[in-house]
Amino acid sequence: MQxxxxxxxxxxxxEEHERRRRIKQLAxxxxxxxxxxxxxxxxxxxxxxxxxxxxxxxxxxDDPPIGSPDAIRGGTFHTYLPSYPLTFRLHGPNSxxxxxxxxxxxxxxxxxxxxxxxxxxxxxxxxxxxxxxxxTKTIYYRLNPEAHxxxxxxxxxxxxxxxxxxxxxxxxxxxxxxxYMEDYFESVDKIDDHTIRIVGKQESWRPLSDYSFSPLPRxxxxxxxxxxxxxxxxxxxxxxxxxxxxxxxxxxxxxxxxDEWWGDEQHYLQGTFNPDRIVVxxxxxxxxxxxxxxxxxxxxxxVNVARMWATQLDIEPIRKGWAxxxxxxxxxxxxxxxxxxxxxxxxxxxxxxxxxxxxxxDFETLNRELMHNAYYRIVSAFEGTPYQNPDLVPYGFxxxxxxxxxxxxxxTQRGSDGILRNEQxxxxxxxxxxxxxxxxxxxxxxxxxxxxxxxxxRLQLMDGGAAFNRALERGFDAIMISMSAGFxxxxxxxxxxxxxxxxxxxxxxxxxxxxxxxxxxxxRFSMDEEERLAAMHELDAIIQDDAIWIPxxxxxxxxxIYWDYVQWPDFYFHRRASALTDxxxxxxxxxxxxxxxxxxxxxxxxxxxxEVEVDPYGVQEELERQARHAGxxx
Amino acid sequence: xxxxxxxxxxxRKRLRRFRQIKRGWYAxxxxxxxxxxxxxxxxxxxxxxxxxxYEGRLYFPTFTYYxxxxxxxxxxxxxxxxxxxxxxxxxxxxxxxxxxxMPLIPWDPYENDxxxxxxxxxxxxxxxxxxxxxQGRDVLARLxxxxxxxxxxxxxxxxxxxxxxxxxxxxxxxxxxxxxILSQRFIEIWSSLPFLYVVILIGTLVTPSFTLLLIVMSLFxxxxxxxxxxxxxxxxxAREYCLAxxxxxxxxxxxxxxxxxxxxxxxxxxxxxxxxxxxxxxxxALDFLGYGLPAPTPxxxxxIDQALQPANRGYLWLSLSPFVAITVTLTLVTLIGESxxxxxxxxxxxxxx
Numbered sequence: 011m012q013x014x015x016x017x018x019x020x021x022x023x024x025e026e027h028e029r030r031r032r033i034k035q036l037a038x039x040x041x042x043x044x045x046x047x048x049x050x051x052x053x054x055x056x057x058x059x060x061x062x063x064x065x066x067x068x069x070x071x072d073d074p075p076i077g078s079p080d081a082i083r084g085g086t087f088h089t090y091l092p093s094y095p096l097t098f099r100l101h102g103p104n105s106x107x108x109x110x111x112x113x114x115x116x117x118x119x120x121x122x123x124x125x126x127x128x129x130x131x132x133x134x135x136x137x138x139x140x141x142x143x144x145x146t147k148t149i150y151y152r153l154n155p156e157a158h159x160x161x162x163x164x165x166x167x168x169x170x171x172x173x174x175x176x177x178x179x180x181x182x183x184x185x186x187x188x189x190y191m192e193d194y195f196e197s198v199d200k201i202d203d204h205t206i207r208i209v210g211k212q213e214s215w216r217p218l219s220d221y222s223f224s225p226l227p228r229x230x231x232x233x234x235x236x237x238x239x240x241x242x243x244x245x246x247x248x249x250x251x252x253x254x255x256x257x258x259x260x261x262x263x264x265x266x267x268x269d270e271w272w273g274d275e276q277h278y279l280q281g282t283f284n285p286d287r288i289v290v291x292x293x294x295x296x297x298x299x300x301x302x303x304x305x306x307x308x309x310x311x312x313v314n315v316a317r318m319w320a321t322q323l324d325i326e327p328i329r330k331g332w333a334x335x336x337x338x339x340x341x342x343x344x345x346x347x348x349x350x351x352x353x354x355x356x357x358x359x360x361x362x363x364x365x366x367x368x369x370x371x372d373f374e375t376l377n378r379e380l381m382h383n384a385y386y387r388i389v390s391a392f393e394g395t396p397y398q399n400p401d402l403v404p405y406g407f408x409x410x411x412x413x414x415x416x417x418x419x420x421x422t423q424r425g426s427d428g429i430l431r432n433e434q435x436x437x438x439x440x441x442x443x444x445x446x447x448x449x450x451x452x453x454x455x456x457x458x459x460x461x462x463x464x465x466x467x468r469l470q471l472m473d474g475g476a477a478f479n480r481a482l483e484r485g486f487d488a489i490m491i492s493m494s495a496g497f498x499x500x501x502x503x504x505x506x507x508x509x510x511x512x513x514x515x516x517x518x519x520x521x522x523x524x525x526x527x528x529x530x531x532x533x534r535f536s537m538d539e540e541e542r543l544a545a546m547h548e549l550d551a552i553i554q555d556d557a558i559w560i561p562x563x564x565x566x567x568x569x570x571i572y573w574d575y576v577q578w579p580d581f582y583f584h585r586r587a588s589a590l591t592d593x594x595x596x597x598x599x600x601x602x603x604x605x606x607x608x609x610x611x612x613x614x615x616x617x618x619x620x621e622v623e624v625d626p627y628g629v630q631e632e633l634e635r636q637a638r639h640a641g642x643x644x
Numbered sequence: 645x646x647x648x649x650x651x652x653x654x655x656r657k658r659l660r661r662f663r664q665i666k667r668g669w670y671a672x673x674x675x676x677x678x679x680x681x682x683x684x685x686x687x688x689x690x691x692x693x694x695x696x697x698y699e700g701r702l703y704f705p706t707f708t709y710y711x712x713x714x715x716x717x718x719x720x721x722x723x724x725x726x727x728x729x730x731x732x733x734x735x736x737x738x739x740x741x742x743x744x745x746m747p748l749i750p751w752d753p754y755e756n757d758x759x760x761x762x763x764x765x766x767x768x769x770x771x772x773x774x775x776x777x778x779q780g781r782d783v784l785a786r787l788x789x790x791x792x793x794x795x796x797x798x799x800x801x802x803x804x805x806x807x808x809x810x811x812x813x814x815x816x817x818x819x820x821x822x823x824x825i826l827s828q829r830f831i832e833i834w835s836s837l838p839f840l841y842v843v844i845l846i847g848t849l850v851t852p853s854f855t856l857l858l859i860v861m862s863l864f865x866x867x868x869x870x871x872x873x874x875x876x877x878x879x880x881x882a883r884e885y886c887l888a889x890x891x892x893x894x895x896x897x898x899x900x901x902x903x904x905x906x907x908x909x910x911x912x913x914x915x916x917x918x919x920x921x922x923x924x925x926x927x928x929a930l931d932f933l934g935y936g937l938p939a940p941t942p943x944x945x946x947x948i949d950q951a952l953q954p955a956n957r958g959y960l961w962l963s964l965s966p967f968v969a970i971t972v973t974l975t976l977v978t979l980i981g982e983s984x985x986x987x988x989x990x991x992x993x994x995x996x997x
Binding site: 296297321380 | 763
């Protein structure tokens, strides 16, 4: 049957009908809009952007300054980055590269309140006082009236309201920020020029960490379609002391300290941000950075490669005492790093098999032969945070125990290929996916050890993204995972059975039981820190006993070489520091600089600094106690 | 079939000429000998003994797993069913009537030798003639096994791609017209695919194996041959003998492979050595990038990768051994190729400038 073509009459009728429907829709929309607007307005009026009457302001002026009282202002600090910044913006596309994150820590991202990087207490920075309401998600902040932007304008409540809108705006082309602000923040309101209220989405026992962000200069940003391109290489107006003053594309960026920075008068910022000028050079090859350092073109150099640290630093400046080596132990949260077993696979459902593999990892040999004894074993799932169970000791290398567990797992007979089999004739064989060629050296040694015990581990290299996707999809037997971690562990996303058997989340194992869920919920929702700690410690112990992953190793320190003119506070840097440049607490000593230059010109040696390892926070001591570095002193 | 292999006078003459070009002939002998030897690599470099005489019985462990208990050896890890350590066994046999015969290089390419005081890589010494790599594995053993894999991979790849390329090229030349035009367009598109990327892409999805790599690389390697075979066929089919064959009622396939192919072999033969070179290179490149055969397969590319790691730059033996190995192999193959070309040249006394 052919569909009937509409006649002229029915067509007119239909159009009429359509028009009416559209008008109706419009009317409904208009009414809804008006009602919504009214509701919003009235809600705003009802809630009142004003302070509660009985507000209790809090502050903390009792902690020591972040920097050292001995610090000297001035001098030029030379450093490098492996690539030229793709943008000077700190938001929007490409704003997540190393330059941006490095600059966030030195120039823009001053928070309202900061957790003191050594004492962990909250200290005021851009706010002078704060007040957390009983609902644990509403916070009032009193802003520091002294605080100014780098162009001289004061930092006011409007800048916070603006930042809140800015970060949610699709025009910045930064979906992550958009999403983050929407997920975590309910509202940001101006109460008066120097008082704001931030309301978060959920209750929190750490509201000052969760519900705080940095302002943006309303007067200096014009957000429109072209903002991303226009501000690409436009030096931004910042709260911190350094502005980008000079740059040569592809080669270097220079930053200078502004005169009379407001922070100079602040108690906690004493002794920070000491150099007058920062020169960031682009050096693409870490090896060459050492050459630049030797020529005196870098003030210091962080050495991350164990082999370089162990074998390549016998250089003239260090021999002659012009430059020094330091290894400073710090306590930073260490994310998951290790071999993760997929508990959905039958082989790994057997706890004895998982335990056997734990006992077969010969970390001592690996560390000695392949890593210059530079590393420490990870043991906790919450390593480097207060929630790590301090009583855990790593599974040692113990083939005899491994053999017992293998037999208990039913793997009793060797086949003609030397691989163990169980009674069903199934081989002790699995595939390990790993995302980085750099790991191959270690993994092939582990493979040999497993093989000797009769376990066949096959290796499959995958591109990082594809490998991680396999992890999210549970498409693996075992996989190497490396995650970063914040100060507060996230056990819910990693270990909660909410995510068991579901793809696309971080519970890579498909792990979780009723009991561990309870512990995780205690950590998430309990208001009692003691209770939270106890729950997390128990959880940590259970996870270790369940042997669901083989934790690898970590370097809980910052290793670097520096010229004699760079001076450090006696604690070097903070307990939670992850990089040398955090808060710029070092300084350039002009007298020592002159002395060094004379000595170099004459080829004369200075007194060497023989103390290489520094442990200001007792981290190394604690690691030794936990037997994390077996065999180091042999 | 037999007639195909019976050498006609021209071919015989070409072979004679090839033998007269000494550098090519000796290069061929060396390469064939090395390839033949590499088949027996397990008897040359291995941690398993070739032969063990124990308590009146002979054992041949090269391809068999013997647990320690077989020879009364004890494991310091407590695994008596672990594989026998033959180097240790040799010492334990000293002074008894038992004996064993170890290969010339008593190391297999996977073993980590962690018995030194320093950490690997170790420079060449009497234990490891070419030193060890950054995991303490014997470089010479890895070179030998790496050669075996490379050369057989290259031979297989060359053979497969030539068969496919010849068939398609002949069909194009003989059928001409629509088939030729369409398939040529297809080849143009196909050959513009960046083959290294495709292999890498596949490598991220599945673990590459020898066969898989061979299949994937054959998919791309046949294209080059078709150009030559197509033109050769075009030329030959216009000759009188083809016409005659057709007049006598020979089928197209018979004409193509019985009459035309033997006369169109010259480009195939002269190209072969260079294809082998390309195949070795491709495999080495893939291994270098980490997308070749999975670790810990011994490979030259992987050795070069190690040598080029910033941390390993001071260790000359790591870079020199695969470099020399590749250079020698490729030079030999190229010498053969040149001589073949010269031998097949219809104008032996012409000078090309």
